[in-house]
Amino acid sequence: MNHFTENLEGVLELTVFNPKNFGKRNQNVYLNGNKYIKIKDQPIWYGTYTYRNTERDKKSIRKALKTGKSQSYTAEINHKKVLKTLVPIKEKNSPAYVIGVVYDYGLIEKELQQELIKHLLLSLPYPIVLVNEIKQFFSLHRFDPTWFEMEIMESTLLKNAEETIKALHLLKKYGISISIDDFGTGYSSLSYLKKLPIDCLKIDRSFIQDIQEDYSNSEIAQVIISLSQSLKLQVIAEGVEEEYQKAFLMKNGCDHMQGYLFSKPLSAEDFEEAFLNS
DSSP states (O other), X not given: OHHHHHHSTTEEEEEEEOTTTTTXXXXXXXXXXXXXXXXXXXXXXXXXXXXXXXXXXXXXXXHHHHHSSOEEEEEEETTEEEEEEEEEEOOTTSOOXXXXXXXXXXXXXXXXXXXXXXXXXXXXXXXXXXXXXXXXXXXXXXXXXXXXXXXXXXXXXXXXXXXXXXXXXXXXXXXXXXXXXXXXXXXXXXXXXXXXXXSEEEEOHHHHHTOOTTOTTOHHHHHHHHHHHHTTOXXXXXXXXXXHHHHHXXXXXXXXXXXXXXXXXXXXXXXXXXXXXX
């Protein structure tokens, strides 16, 4: 699991605990004078446990399995303030286990959590499991889920498709808006679009930049706008840089646009100065 933490800013450690044996003395097996621990008896099944807090984690693991709900707490471990979340996993015909996720709390306090949550959901192989973690995180920090939008790439739907769709339905029910980013560049079928609880399609910038001043090469953008309208979805055009592109999109009923025609990316302070204080 180390490659997940390397690619997820703010995530320090992932651990899969064996709740049956975690915190107990090792059940050693001796063979030909050597000492072994059977895989099924090991207290840690996957990952590392560098951020040790054994007694607290034992209690949280027991409570997580008993209630079926994720347990979170903050503590200083290894001279760093961290947020630790323990997520119970119960599946049919397999022993229960608990996933532990350790976050850098200092980073969490400084940065908006939308990107971190999105990358967690899309990078780990347990999308539905992480829905409860996201809810716990929002509750802990008192974030209103209706303020957030989850962007998902078309290509992501090819990975754990059914699990991802279930997770997105749960997030939608929780109040988070869902949009498909770079629409038209992946392999989504119309059947997937009907299944997904999405609010918005974002037209990939390559299709907008293809549009010429005489509106040639605009067929794909026009089809996506018409598709969005028929499915009663909002549509956002990315990469708008020319006035004639804006005119085409407005003529065809595009709801929203973004691109250098309006502004380059701005910091929060520059945005306030340019748009809120003027």
